[in-house]
Amino acid sequence: MYNMLSNQNPFKTAQTQLDEAAAIMGLDPAIHELLRWPLRELHITIPVRMDNGTTQIFHGFRVQHNDARGPNKGGIRFHPDETIDTVRALAEWMTWKTALLDIPLGGGKGGIICNPKTMSTGELERLSRAYIRQLGSFLGPDKDIPAPDMYTSPKIMAWMLDEYSIMRGQNEFGAITGKPLALGGSAGRNDATARGGILCVREAADLLGLNLAGSRAAIQGYGNAGSFAHKLAVELLGIKVIAVSDSKGCIYNPEGFLYSAIMAHKQQTGSVTEFPGAAAISQKELLELDVSVLFPAALESVITAQNAPAIRAKIIAELANGSTTPEADTILHNNGVYLIPDLLCNGGGVTVSWFEMVQNAYGYYWEEEEVHKRLEKKMSAAFHSMQEAAKTHKVHNRLGAYIVAVQRVAEAMKLRGWY
Numbered sequence: 424m425y426n427m428l429s430n431q432n433p434f435k436t437a438q439t440q441l442d443e444a445a446a447i448m449g450l451d452p453a454i455h456e457l458l459r460w461p462l463r464e465l466h467i468t469i470p471v472r473m474d475n476g477t478t479q480i481f482h483g484f485r486v487q488h489n490d491a492r493g494p495n496k497g498g499i500r501f502h503p504d505e506t507i508d509t510v511r512a513l514a515e516w517m518t519w520k521t522a523l524l525d526i527p528l529g530g531g532k533g534g535i536i537c538n539p540k541t542m543s544t545g546e547l548e549r550l551s552r553a554y555i556r557q558l559g560s561f562l563g564p565d566k567d568i569p570a571p572d573m574y575t576s577p578k579i580m581a582w583m584l585d586e587y588s589i590m591r592g593q594n595e596f597g598a599i600t601g602k603p604l605a606l607g608g609s610a611g612r613n614d615a616t617a618r619g620g621i622l623c624v625r626e627a628a629d630l631l632g633l634n635l636a637g638s639r640a641a642i643q644g645y646g647n648a649g650s651f652a653h654k655l656a657v658e659l660l661g662i663k664v665i666a667v668s669d670s671k672g673c674i675y676n677p678e679g680f681l682y683s684a685i686m687a688h689k690q691q692t693g694s695v696t697e698f699p700g701a702a703a704i705s706q707k708e709l710l711e712l713d714v715s716v717l718f719p720a721a722l723e724s725v726i727t728a729q730n731a732p733a734i735r736a737k738i739i740a741e742l743a744n745g746s747t748t749p750e751a752d753t754i755l756h757n758n759g760v761y762l763i764p765d766l767l768c769n770g771g772g773v774t775v776s777w778f779e780m781v782q783n784a785y786g787y788y789w790e791e792e793e794v795h796k797r798l799e800k801k802m803s804a805a806f807h808s809m810q811e812a813a814k815t816h817k818v819h820n821r822l823g824a825y826i827v828a829v830q831r832v833a834e835a836m837k838l839r840g841w842y
């Protein structure tokens with residue numbers, strides 16, 4: 424969805440980012456043009472019987488940006504403001520993410536325009552199953568593998584997996600990731616996105632000579648990525664989380680919040696807001712707090728040319744996709760803010776999704792420690808390749824990450840004879 428505050432089109436952002444990298448790399452113009460667009464996209468219209476007996480028509484998308492390095496991979500979002508351009512951008516970012524993490528997968532993404540908060544469990548199940556029925560022939564472990572994203576969950580993945588298996592007449596665990604453990608999910612998938620981001624923050628702090636223990640952080644968004652970032656920032660880095668937010672508002676306490684207390688409050692009230700003893704602040708104030716680490720973990724385009732000059736964080740760890748616009752990237756870089764771009768920072772999610780597919784393929788499941796160990800190795804290798812490229816080309820981290828990823832995808836396309 425577009426962030427209504429900035430009205431920035433995420434697909435334009437993704438194309439601009441690629442254009443900047445292509446110029447630095449001297450990318451062949453035909454390759455550049457091919458990579459600016461998805462290879463395939465599907466628009467679907469889905470009738471769903473609602474609880475009150477009426478039929479509601481929903482619109483959805485699945486975009487396959489590039490599968491030169493392997494089958495398309497990417498989440499499915501349920502959101503009232505979903506747009507084809509957001510899904511295109513996210514599919515493109517998945518291509519770069521899988522390439523940067525050196526995972527043998529491509530880039531895909533899906534979405535349905537709907538408001539899951541106003542739908543019953545039965546309505547959500549019928550919508551999820553209908554989406555898969557419409558898309559079934561485009562999906563599969565060797566074609567395109569969905570996963571959870573904004574407002575979709577392991578439970579929704581379980582319905583989707585079941586529907587796909589029914590269509591194929593056999594169990595198809597490898598066709599969807601982010602599944603519940605009892606249905607071929609992977610240990611360590613729940614917190615994988617946040618864990619990958621925290622591992623990057625640790626690498627960045629080492630590089631900057633920053634001692635994070637006792638320092639402060641702020642988190643925008645308190646869903647899967649944001650809430651686990653709170654838990655792991657405290658557990659693994661000794662950070663104090665002094666501000667968190669969700670779609671209803673932001674809370675602040677300079678003494679720091681206890682993860683378990685915020686989660687209990689959220690479970691009880693449905694939001695982090697009105698947490699006892701916390702002050703209410705605005706989203707703007709949260710983003711501009713004087714912290715060691717800022718975790719955007721909600722929406723696209725929240726750090727723009729307007730607020731970038733006021734950002735005081737030393738490290739920005741982009742758990743959300745597309746949270747910073749290209750103009751803001753330059754401002755932050757010039758101001759010495761160390762930005763860990765989404766392509767890397769939230770790549771832990773797709774990495775453990777890939778581990779899940781590998782485990783599904785051989786029907787043997789790893790212990791959680793094994794998943795953590797393998798994730799750490801992947802995140803660290805990707806962090807250092809990004810860092811190296813940024814240093815060599817004297818560019819900011821996002822461009823460094825793009826250069827590594829685009830080179831890898833271009834190599835695969837060349838080997839296939841696409842140019």
Ligand code: NAD
Nearest residue numbers: 573574616644645646647648669670721742743744769772
């Ligand atoms: P989620 O649905 O679990 O949580 C989203 C959170 O954002 C909720 O707490 C919601 O209240 C909050 N939010 C919505 N609008 C907001 C606003 N205007 N201000 C502040 N908070 C707001 O989603 P998630 O899976 O945690 O995804 C969050 C971001 O991380 C997305 O950009 C997603 O693409 C990215 N991401 C997630 C994963 C994953 O594995 N979950 C992987 C890669 C990237």
